Amino acid sequence: MIDTPLSLDFLLKNVLNVSDHIVIPVQVERWSPVESLVILMETIGDIQSLRNKIFNISIVENQFIKNRNTLKDLENALFKEYGKYIKGKVHFYNSIKIIINKLLEPSLKAKYYKEIGSTLRNILCL
Numbered sequence: 001m002i003d004t005p006l007s008l009d010f011l012l013k014n015v016l017n018v019s020d021h022i023v024i025p026v027q028v029e030r031w032s033p034v035e036s037l038v039i040l041m042e043t044i045g046d047i048q049s050l051r052n053k054i055f056n057i058s059i060v061e062n063q064f065i066k067n068r069n070t071l072k073d074l075e076n077a078l079f080k081e082y083g084k085y086i087k088g089k090v091h092f093y094n095s096i097k098i099i100i101n102k103l104l105e106p107s108l109k110a111k112y113y114k115e116i117g118s119t120l121r122n123i124l125c126l
Helices: 010-018 031-051 069-085 094-101 111-123
Strands: 021-026 056-064 086-091
Touching: 010 031, 021 031, 031 069, 056 069, 056 111, 069 086, 086 111
Parallel strands: 021 056, 056 086
Antiparallel strands: none
16 A cells, blocks of 8 residues: 555656555545546546556545535535445544544444445455
């Protein structure tokens, strides 16, 4: 697994050249990451064409906040354009902040573990 910063520089292009699977976390809270996704997907398409390579692409809705009607439009636009790539949704949980800040051990029975597990199974096609 290689994690790259959000940019379209040579590092990203080199990583794409050596990768077969791409996982793209998208925070639906703001439109700018969704706009950046369009550019990223175009770059991925260019590399696929240039290298005659097919990537296994997975998009994960990350830090999703329920009950925000304004986000429904963004999520619908994301699904309309990239629905076949969306493999899961991980909601925002305040309990994760508490675990990190207080250096606590997370519970394997927590909802976020189940969401992450389900998303990983979808990404890995298990």
